[in-house]
Amino acid sequence: MKALCTTAMGVALGLSGALAASAGELTIATVNNGHMIEMQKLTPAFEEANPGITVNWVTLDEGTLRSRVTTDITTKGGQFDIMTIGMYEAPIWGERGWLEALEFGADYDVDDILPAMRGGLSHDGNLYAAPFYGESSMIMYRKDLMDAAGMEMPDNPSWGYIADAAAAMTDKDAGQYGICLRGKPGWGDNMAFLSTMANSFGAQWFNEDWTPALDSPAWNHAVNFYVDLLNNYGPPGSSANSFNEILALMNEGKCGMWIDATIAASFLTNENMAYAQAPQAITTRGANWLWAWSLAIPAGTNQAEDAQKFIEWATSKEYIELVAETNGWGAVPTGTRQSTYDNANFQAAAGFADAELAAIMSADPSNSTQNPSPYVGVQFAAIPEFQAIGTAVGQQMTAALAGDISVEEALENAQTAADREMKKAGYY
Amino acid sequence: MTDKQRQNLINRVAVAFGWIAAILFFFPIFWMVLTSFKTENQAIAIPPLLFFEPTLENYTEIQERTNYSKFALNSIITAFGGTGLALLIAIPSAYSMAFNTGRWTKDILMWMLSTKMLPAVGVLMPIYLISQKLGMLDSKLALVIIYAMMNLPIVMLILFNYFREIPKEILEASRMDGTSTFNEIRQVVMPLAWGGIASTALLSIILCWNEAFWSIVLTTTEASTLTAFVASFQAPEGLFWAKVSAVSTLACAPIVIFGWLAQKQLVQGLTFGAVK
Numbered sequence: 001m002k003a004l005c006t007t008a009m010g011v012a013l014g015l016s017g018a019l020a021a022s023a024g025e026l027t028i029a030t031v032n033n034g035h036m037i038e039m040q041k042l043t044p045a046f047e048e049a050n051p052g053i054t055v056n057w058v059t060l061d062e063g064t065l066r067s068r069v070t071t072d073i074t075t076k077g078g079q080f081d082i083m084t085i086g087m088y089e090a091p092i093w094g095e096r097g098w099l100e101a102l103e104f105g106a107d108y109d110v111d112d113i114l115p116a117m118r119g120g121l122s123h124d125g126n127l128y129a130a131p132f133y134g135e136s137s138m139i140m141y142r143k144d145l146m147d148a149a150g151m152e153m154p155d156n157p158s159w160g161y162i163a164d165a166a167a168a169m170t171d172k173d174a175g176q177y178g179i180c181l182r183g184k185p186g187w188g189d190n191m192a193f194l195s196t197m198a199n200s201f202g203a204q205w206f207n208e209d210w211t212p213a214l215d216s217p218a219w220n221h222a223v224n225f226y227v228d229l230l231n232n233y234g235p236p237g238s239s240a241n242s243f244n245e246i247l248a249l250m251n252e253g254k255c256g257m258w259i260d261a262t263i264a265a266s267f268l269t270n271e272n273m274a275y276a277q278a279p280q281a282i283t284t285r286g287a288n289w290l291w292a293w294s295l296a297i298p299a300g301t302n303q304a305e306d307a308q309k310f311i312e313w314a315t316s317k318e319y320i321e322l323v324a325e326t327n328g329w330g331a332v333p334t335g336t337r338q339s340t341y342d343n344a345n346f347q348a349a350a351g352f353a354d355a356e357l358a359a360i361m362s363a364d365p366s367n368s369t370q371n372p373s374p375y376v377g378v379q380f381a382a383i384p385e386f387q388a389i390g391t392a393v394g395q396q397m398t399a400a401l402a403g404d405i406s407v408e409e410a411l412e413n414a415q416t417a418a419d420r421e422m423k424k425a426g427y428y
Numbered sequence: 429m430t431d432k433q434r435q436n437l438i439n440r441v442a443v444a445f446g447w448i449a450a451i452l453f454f455f456p457i458f459w460m461v462l463t464s465f466k467t468e469n470q471a472i473a474i475p476p477l478l479f480f481e482p483t484l485e486n487y488t489e490i491q492e493r494t495n496y497s498k499f500a501l502n503s504i505i506t507a508f509g510g511t512g513l514a515l516l517i518a519i520p521s522a523y524s525m526a527f528n529t530g531r532w533t534k535d536i537l538m539w540m541l542s543t544k545m546l547p548a549v550g551v552l553m554p555i556y557l558i559s560q561k562l563g564m565l566d567s568k569l570a571l572v573i574i575y576a577m578m579n580l581p582i583v584m585l586i587l588f589n590y591f592r593e594i595p596k597e598i599l600e601a602s603r604m605d606g607t608s609t610f611n612e613i614r615q616v617v618m619p620l621a622w623g624g625i626a627s628t629a630l631l632s633i634i635l636c637w638n639e640a641f642w643s644i645v646l647t648t649t650e651a652s653t654l655t656a657f658v659a660s661f662q663a664p665e666g667l668f669w670a671k672v673s674a675v676s677t678l679a680c681a682p683i684v685i686f687g688w689l690a691q692k693q694l695v696q697g698l699t700f701g702a703v704k
Contacts, residue, residue, distance in 0.1 A: 027648055032663040040493065056649040061662035064644055071552070071645065077560050079648045188664075243665055248472035263665055269469075 024052045026306055029069055030084040032059050033293065034267075035133045035333040039314055042322060046313045053306050062188070073098045073298050081303040082310060085129055085296050087120040087365070088380050088387075093296070094128030100297040100304055101126040108312055112337045117292050120365050129294035130315040133263070134335025136359035137196060137278050137288045137379075138352075140250070140265055141257040144272040145169045145176075159200070159225060159279045162257065166233035169256030178233035180255035181226070184242040185398040187380060187390025192289055193259065194397055195379040196278060198222040199286025204369035205381045205389075205418075210427040212418035214393065214411050218370075222281070223407045227400055239402040261291070262335065262359055265352035275355035277362070286368030288359045289379035292335065335360055385425045392417040457680070464674035468667040486674035490661075496678055499657040504682070505568050506643070506653055507636035510575025511583075511629050517576070518583040519625070523613050525584075526591035527599060537588060540581040548641045559646055568651045571643060575636040583632050590624030591617060626693035637683045654679040 030036045036059070043055045058080070060068060069083045073093065085093070093099045104110050110118070110127070117131045139157070146153055149168035154161065166178025182193045195205070203218035213219070230238045235249060243264065249255050251269050258264070259278055278288035295314060297307045313319060317339055323332045330349035332340060334356060340346055341357045350356075368378040375381035380390060393414040400410035422428065429437075463471050465482035490496065525533050555574065556565075564570040594617060602616045618625065640655035647656060661668055661675045687694065 029648075032661055032668065033665050034663075037493065058648045058652075059660035060644070060656075061659055062664040064659060068645065071556060075553070075557055075560060077556065077565060079565055244663070244667060247667065251469060252472070252474055254474075261665065267666060 024303075024306060025054050025056060026081045026303055026310055027056045027058060027079065028082040028084070028295075028310070029058045029060065029065060029080045031062050031065055031293065036084065036293070038323060038327065038331070038333075039132070039319075042319075042326065045322060046310060049313070050306075050309060053309070055310065069298075076300050078298075078300060078302075080298060081301045081307045083296050083298055084132070084293055086294065087290065087292050088377070088382060090121040090129040090294060090296060091123040091376065091382050092384055094123040094126060098299055099128040100299055100301075100308075101128060102130055102297070102308065102311065103127075104130075104312060108316060109339075112317065112339050114336060114338060114360055116290055116360055116363055116365070117336055120290055121292060121294055129292075129296035130311050131292040131294045131336040132315055133333035134290075134292035134360060135261045135263045136290055136335070136356065136363050137193070137260055138262050138265075138355050138359045139257055139259050139276040139278060140268060140352075141165075141274055141276070142169075142253075142255075142270060142272050143274040145256045146274075153274065153276045156277045156284065157279050159197075159281045162259075162279045163225075163229055163233075166229060166257060170233045175254055177235045177249075177255050179229060179257045179259075180235055180241065180246045180249050181230055181238065181259060182242050182246065183230065183238040183398055183401050184240055184245070185391065185394035186242070187387055187394055189242045189394060190397055190401075191390045191394040192291075192379040194223070194226060194394075196287055196289050197226060197281075199369055199378065200279065200283055201225070201281040202283060202370040204371060204373045205386075206373060206375055206422075208372055208374050210374055210422060212389075212415055212422060214415040214418055219411055220407065223397060223400065223411060225281075226397075227407055230401060231403075239398045261289075262352065262356040265356065266330070266334075266350070273351070275352050277355065277359060283370045284362070285364075285370055286378050288363055290360065290363035290365055291379070385421050385427075389418045389421050392421070460673045460680075461677050463670055464677045466670050466673075468670045471670040471673070472667060486671045487678075489671065490674055490678065494657065494660075496657070499652055499654045500678075500682060502568060502647075502651055503637055503653040503655075503679075506571040506575055506651070507633045509568070509572035510579065510636045511632040513572060513576035514579045514583045514632055515625070515629060518580060518587050519618070520613060522584050522587035522591050523617055526588050526594075527596065537581075537585055541585055544581050552645065555642075556645065565646060566648045566650050570646055571651060571653070574642050574646070575639060578639070578642075579632045579635055582635075583628055586628045586631070587621070587624065590621045590628070593624075594620050623693060623696040626690070627696070630687065630690055630694050634683060634687070654682075 030039075040057050047054060065084065066089075069080065069085065071077065072079045073083070090099070094101070113131060114134065117134050118127060121127055121129045121131060139153070139162070141153055146165065146169070149165065151165050151168060153165070157165075162179065168178070170176065170178040182190045184190055198204075198219055201218045201222035203216055203222055204213050207213045235241070235254060241249070243260060246255065246258055246260065247264060247267055250258055253270065265273070265275060277284075280287045295311045297304055297311070301307060315336065317337060320332045320337065320340055324345065328349060329343070329345040332346065334340060334350070334353075341353055347353050363378055365376050365378050365382075375383060377386075380386050396405070396410040396414040396417070399405045400407045405413075462478075464486055465484070466477065466480055467483055467485065470477050470480050525537065559565050559570050598620070599612060599616060602612055607615065638655065640659065643653040644656050644659055647653070658672065658675050658679050661672045
């Protein structure tokens with residue numbers, strides 16, 4: 001019996017061994033996006049330059065990553081030394097003291113980071129996450145189809161012009177659709193796009209007293225326009241489409257136009273692609289979103305110093321040059337540094353560079369609505385309650401797009417859901 | 429039509445239905461394996477491609493980017509460990525309930541089973557915090573314990589039903605020979621219910637193998653299983669279907685091979701007591 005107990009304890013200790021990361025071992029939580037995968041491949045260069053530091057990667061899908069890092073950070077689980085987070089989390093978590101403020105030396109050239117990115121990842125003047133790659137939204141369209149329709153895309157088209165172009169490019173019998181837009185429910189899916197569209201129609205998420213504004217005529221106008229546009233000129237089953245599904249449709253040659261993340265431009269394979277700024281209705285304010293996948297250090301990690309070194313390396317100009325040397329300038333992470341856009345090699349390799357930079361520079365999270373609003377953020381409101389509200393509203397919009405309920409009914413339900421959430425949170 | 433001809437026709441229709449059902453069940457697996465040999469663009473082609481030039485690029489990339497054997501080994505340890513622990517607790521408990529049935533036995537079993545109806549996320553925070561306080565985050569031992577507790581109600585219920593099929597007279601005879609309770613379980617009950625125990629263990633292993641929620645939430649680098657391995661290949665911005673198919677094929681392969689090798693015990697156990 002004694003032997004059995006000893007064996008059991010031995011097995012237990014063996015199984016639970018290596019619980020905590022040892023000194024010099026960094027655990028980084030990230031998503032499975034192309035640029036992140038490249039960073040993992042290039043990590044040996046960092047390890048070589050920093051003997052004694054080894055890097056372990058935990059790759060998760062976006063939704064799981066959010067819940068994992070949120071659980072870990074709120075319980076001070078200490079499972080991660082660096083977290084990949086977005087522009088939504090950085091200011092909120094920074095304000096709550098969950099993240100270490102980042103401070104860089106002169107070599108890092110923090111002023112080279114695009115102001116919109118720096119602003120979106122800061123709180124009270126402290127930078128809480130360093131942008132690894134950033135994006136805005138823009139129109140990606142087939143120039144050959146526009147030419148065939150006898151139209152020319154302006155740099156800043158209106159939604160009315162987009163509807164006309166979509167009508168001209170649609171040939172349903174040939175499986176050709178004028179426009180493809182996100183329809184899958186989720187605050188980061190259909191609502192990311194719809195928020196920017198609504199902004200341009202003069203709508204906003206919340207009034208100045210934090211009451212939801214989803215019952216406004218501007219939202220009604222925007223959502224009706226969106227539903228009509230997709231029903232008339234979009235592909236069948238749009239309510240199930242998000243980034244990846246539309247990317248596939250674009251590369252299959254099924255869509256004439258797509259308004260989505262600027263990063264999509266680097267995945268598009270059609271040689272006739274051209275780019276323009278996101279459409280506007282009554283204002284350009286908030287018409288294109290702003291997002292950055294960024295690296296942050298959770299407060300309380302024992303490896304803060306090494307984590308800072310890694311972030312400094314991964315978000316530096318030198319890292320961008322390393323990627324360019326390895327895979328070419330067309331494959332570098334974009335949307336973060338002015339120096340990237342100033343580089344002639346990059347300009348030559350990336351046909352979307354000018355449109356992307358213009359989109360990022362024009363996005364202002366602190367001034368994204370036609371009328372004054374109390375929140376920061378373009379395609380989201382940077383408050384903790386937004387995730388739940390955005391998802392609930394997204395489900396209503398998808399139902400309206402699928403024709404299950406009317407737009408008016410969807411907005412009424414969305415307003416009720418948002419109102420309930422805000423009241424519960426004590427905003428009024 | 430004679431009776432024999434009618435019987436033949438019925439048999440043929442039954443066989444045809446059997447084939448249709450088998451094809452329907454097998455098709456997703458076939459498509460997953462097929463997609464794993466496509467490029468990302470071939471994987472999303474419309475209409476879907478049945479014939480194409482196969483590529484091993486997905487498997488090569490997985491090999492380059494990850495340590496498959498580590499994930500597979502963790503899956504094996506946690507699935508077998510969790511099942512072993514569950515059986516260790518369930519066999520004596522089921523014996524006690526089957527041969528000393530009391531007034532509340534069925535209610536206790538139903539209560540245990542009802543815990544399966546609780547969504548896992550409902551106990552996320554307590555389990556996460558307990559694991560953290562005990563220093564068991566990212567440990568295989570934590571997964572072994574959770575898997576055992578997770579499957580215990582089902583394992584107990586199935587074993588209870590198998591044990592009840594054993595005639596009590598056999599146990600009485602062994603008791604008259606002076607057998608202890610421990611030996612009665614080990615030398616009489618277990619050999620008689622071996623088919624049932626084996627199939628229950630197999631079912632538990634499969635359930636542990638496929639478990640995703642806890643393995644993703646509680647592990648990072650040391651104890652991650654194959655389900656976490658599959659989850660890591662989804663991408664919010666970029667095509668990933670071919671790679672996920674290849675990863676899923678690699679994740680399914682060990683358990684499919686194991687199930688195939690153990691199919692005799694599985695069928696024997698599942699049909700135990702079906703025909704008297």
